[in-house]
Amino acid sequence: MAFSNTVCLLGLFLALPLYWSSPFAYGDTDPLEVAALLAVRNKLKDPYKYLKWNKKRDPCITNWTGVICYLNNTDGYMHVQELRLLRLNLSGTLAPELGQLTYMKRLDFLWNNISGSIPKEIGHITALELLLLSGNQISGSLPDELGYLPNLTKFQLDLNFISGPIPTSFANLVKVQHFHMNNNRFSGQIPPELSQLNALKHVLLDNNNLSGYLPPELAQMRSLTILQLDNNNFAGSVIPNSYGNMTKLLKLSLRNCSLQGTIPDLSAIRGLLYLDLSMNQLTGSISTNRLSENTTTIILSGNQLNGSIPSNFSGLSHLQKLYLDNNWLSGSVPSNIWQNINFTSDTNVDINFENNFLSDILGILEVPQNVTLRLQGNPVCTNASQRNITLLCGPDNGNDESEETLDNLNKPVSTCPPQACPTKNHFRYVPTLPNTSCFCAAPFGVGLRLRSPSISSFLPYRDQFDMFITKNVNATPNTPLDKYQLYVDSIEWEKGPRLRMFLLFFPRYSNDSNTFGENEVQAIASTFAAFTIPGSDIFGPYDLLNFTAEGPYSNVILPSLSSAGLSKGALAGIVLGSIFCASVILLGILLFIRKKHKSSQVEVVKNQSLTKFPMKMDGVKAFSFEDLQTATNNFSTTTQIGQGGYGKVYKGTLADGVVVAIKRAQQGSLQGDKEFYTEIEMLSRLHHRNLVALVGYCDEKDEQMLVYEFMPNGSLHDLLSARYRAPLGFGTRLHIALNASRGILYLHTEADPPIIHRDIKANNILLDSKMTAKVSDFGISRLAPISDPKGLTTAHISTIVKGTPGYVDPEYFLTNKLTEKSDVYSLGIVFLELLTGMQPISHGRNIVREVNTAHQSGMMFSIIDRNMGQYPSEGVKKFMALAMRCSSDETKDRPLMLEVVRELENISSMLPESDNTSSEFVNVNLSSSGTSVASAPSTSVYDRRSTYLTGDRSGDDLVSGVIHSIMPR
Known part of the structure; x- marks a missing residue:
């Protein structure tokens, strides 16, 4: 035994120098495929730098983003087995050189912005099994060559702009099981020749021009x-x-x-x-x-x-x-x-x-x-x-399909103390433990869409779905998940009808750990990404929409199945050492290789993200670190204008002279990673005069920075808490309220898709040089759910509670149900601040309770902010009544944002012209408090098409910068 171990060790040491000195490494990527990958990269646009494809490093050994390989023992090369590039916001076109990846089995560009036509050269990839191009902007017709892929099983091209006929050559796809080509522009006759496809199970050709x-x-x-x-x-x-x-x-x-x-x-x-x-x-x-x-x-x-x-x-x-x-x-x-x-309780x-x-x-x-x-x-x-x-x-x-929710089934089975589960790290209680234990764990999320379910109501089949998924998804080899480890967090019926759902997978109940291991997360993700879950009669085929890897999983590469090969020298060393210990030596070499390349691997793990936070950022500039370093005089303390939990805020001047505010994350921590990407994603597609504009961002050199327009008059919180020489009149306060309300109304009704801000507060309402209010800080915003088309109920999102104490909707806090009216509640608190000058919570006093008490006792005017000066009592009464409605504890009693804006406009119309145009505005940065700045008359919300939807930021509305109040406090 000792002799055998000695021989193994000798072989290992003989192998290592041979590995590192060998000029032709056994296990390197096939040079022809390296060239093909580089050609593919040249045709793609990667605006958010998701692709970590370093042309100076081997694609397979250094784990290029989405490049999954295997070692071919026949020729000694690594070959690309899969390109998995889903949801990376890639644009550009597909390179003809893809056809040179002849060993590739899965080609996945799902949910990107790829345009152009499908190269006919893809028809040369005879090993191809999955062709996944859904959700892009691909046009043109289908090449006949795609009909000669002998191993293709899934043909997924839906949600593109592909036109022309379905080629008759597709009758040669003898192994194909899925034709998913709906929502395109196919025309002409369905080829009768397709009848030869005896393996074909699903034909989805709806929404075309056939x-x-x-x-x-x-x-x-x-x-x-x-x-x-x-x-x-x-x-x-x-x-x-x-x-x-x-x-x-x-x-x-x-x-x-x-x-x-x-x-x-x-x-x-x-x-x-x-x-x-x-x-x-x-x-x-x-x-x-x-x-x-x-x-x-x-x-x-x-x-x-x-x-x-x-x-x-x-x-x-x-x-x-x-x-x-x-x-x-x-x-x-x-x-x-x-x-x-x-009939059961779920039958309708x-x-x-x-x-x-x-x-x-x-x-x-x-x-x-x-x-x-x-x-x-x-x-x-x-x-x-x-x-x-x-x-x-x-x-x-x-009842329409879209009204079906999981409210009745998603009630927790036990009462657990909320403070015992650290939700800030994305932990939550496992909802369906059979023993009703309060097990707090970190879930891993998967977004799915059932493409063609054979049901019209999901609830009666909830248990059957849970068993189907857990039976076919393993976190560890040969060990199916327990039923309680899966939680269907939300469902939504879409046109088709198709069923969109969000699944949460929880680690197994244990006293030792409440998180999945990295390999377990990758195993779950790979099961869905490789479409290895078998078909279901009831639930049909599925779309993989996204992964949500938050908290402890935020740095996990999803998924990574590639493995490195061995050099010829290493193999020779193993033979010289001992053939009996080959597997041991292989393992040793691989561990050594991994250690040798640690720096590059850390970089990949840190930066590579397949589906983490997909974004679309039209018109937002990517700044280099050097750009912003120069703009702030090397982030000099003299340019610092604020600091918060996220990091510091600096006032900077760009090369073109534009003054901006730069929010810089704490170096080395990047604690706001999700918030960083969320805010970019949100602001890049929101354009309204009452929303703070995002100028650009920087995401390099361990740095994350957001660049905003500069807002010289600070935040509403600053305005109400400062001691000014001149009073802040009612007209100005009403103008600020109306501006902020219009911004939120845009989020709720005109943004596409609509958005719930989730953190409306005085600190997040900023003021430009003319005191125009703009809503800021979209770091924890969420896409709004689809409401009842009849307006009878309010749709909601079930999510962990986030926001600022004093502004959080009490019903949301108690039920975890976030709605658009959660923003209305927070805005109502802001209105009360404008009227009273009080903070939401101060020295044990709650602003809502204080106002209600004063109102009920007939002492309403006793709590009006003395710094308001003279004011119209009728206008203040109406504004107070609106604020109290907005801050009602019951969601159903609060108005919609459209009603809020209408009422504020009505109150504004009651004011004298001098107040209505807010001529009393003061600029807190001016030495002379008497300076006034004229403002254009208020534009009605009913004229949104001409003023707000255009995103016109010309003239006085183009104000540079944002101040330190963009920082969450």
Whole structure:
């Protein structure tokens, strides 16, 4: 044993010098592929410097961003097995040299901004299995050469601008299982030749410009489970009778395709779960064919179907949606439709028979609480009051998919003290531990979208989904996750319909650790990124949208599957040492290599981020460290104008003479990493006169800096707390309130997508030289959810509580439900500050409680800020009433931002012209307090199209800089 160990050690020491001295390293990347990668890089634009591709270093050994390799023992080279470049905000075009990566199995450019056409040379990559180009700006037609990829299994091109016909050469893709090409501009006939694709399971071609007829030959595809062709134009075509022979079909969706004729006999498709033939010109009766008892959805709306409603619908025990509205159906409504449904607390059935010729209801009239039945527009509603069915004959009161939430299921199963879980590090309680323990852990987030689910309501299938995912996702080899380790944090139905969801994965319950290891996070991420999760009949295929790796996972490279090879010299050393210890020597060499390249690896881990914080930053300049160093005289203390938890703020002058404010993160810590990227992402696409403008950023040399326009009059907090020689009049205060409100209204209603600021406070409302208020600091902002289209409910985001004490919405604080009205509450506190001069919380006094007490006792004017001077009592009353409504504890009692702006405009119109134009404005940086600056009259919010949406920052609105109050305190 000792002799063997000695031989192993001798071999190791013999190997190392040979490894480092060998001029031709065994395990280097194939030189032809290195050249191809460099050509690919030259065609790409990487504005945020996500690609760490150092041309002086080997791509595979030094882990170039997204380059995943394997060692080929035959030729001794490393070869590119995968390019995984999803969500890096890359633009540019795809290089023809991609075709030289002939060993590549997966090509992934998902969710970027790639334009141009698909190079025909990709058709030379015979090893290619996954071609993933969704969510870009690719145009042009598909090259015929792509039809000669013998190993391709997934063809994913949706959400681009690809036009032209589908090549008939695609009939050669004998292994392809997924055609995901929806939401493009494909035109022409669907090639009948595709019927040869016996492995094809999913055909998603909805939302294109396809025409011609529906090929009957498609019925020959033996494995087809989803055929989704909605929103094309097959004018004059019928649904072939042969489609009734697609015995494995789970979903048939042909909505709005200009189809004619009758519905074919589908009784042989015993597993059909989802049928949508709506918005066509189909005629005849609805067949009494037997349907699967597991069918969830039947949508036949907007046709010319006649006859009666089949009685066999009563056997659909899993029915969720039955839409037969806007047809010519007659006879009676069979009440037994809902009598055999398996009702649970999560079951909701939506039945729409509106606008037909139904005259009666057969059987027991009582409709269960879980069932929505709509009959408006039928003769049966003529005498609705006599039949006691008035509620069934009223206006459309059905539920839309977008209204489904997880509120009922996402309630915590136990009460845990919130202060015991350090949410600031992105920890949270594991919500679904079976023993109801309060286990605080750091989750890893995955954004998914179910592309074509065979359901219309997710809640009844929540447990089934949890089991499906945890069974197929491993954090450690051969060890599936426990069910409690998965938490579906949110869902949202999108057009299609498609189901967007956000998943949280928690580490296994343990007394030793409450975080995943790096390898575990990478294993979970790789499972989704490589699309190795098998298909599901109910949930269908999925999109990978993003990863959320916060807190302890923020530096994990997601995912990294590459491994380094060995030099020929090292291999010779191993043979010389001992063949019996080859594996030991290999391991030793790899460890040595890793140590040798530690500096480069640290750089990769630190800087490389595949999907961390995707951004789009049009019109925002990337400054070099030297640019900002010069602007601030080497960050001289004489230029420092503020300091906060994030770092320091400096006043700087750029090379073109523009004065700016530079917020610099604490060196070496980068504590505000997420906030840094979030603020850039938000401000880069927000353009409004009442939002602080982002001039640029710097992200290099261990530095993160944000460059803003300079705001010479500081923050509202500074304005209210300073002692001025001149009073701050009511007109000025109202003007500030109206400016800030317009900025927030823009965020809530005009930004695309809408945004919840989440940290509205006096420190984050800044004032330019004319006292125009601008909202700043978007570091913790969130995209707003989609609200109820009828305005009956307010959509929310379930998230950890963030914000500033005294300004945080109490309902958000208690329930973790963030809404747009959370901003309204915070703004209401700002209004109270403007009126009273008080701080939100000071010496145990709460501003809301103080104002309410004074108001109820009839002493409202006793708490008005004395520095306001003379003021119109009626205007102050109205402003106070609005502030109190905004700061109500109950979300439902608060106004929307549009109402806030309207009321402030009404109050403003009551003021004398001199007050309304705010001629009393003072500039706190001027030595003469009597100096006044005229301002243009206020523009109504109803004129947003001409003033606010244009982002016009000309003339006096172009003010350089922001002051130290951009710093969170």
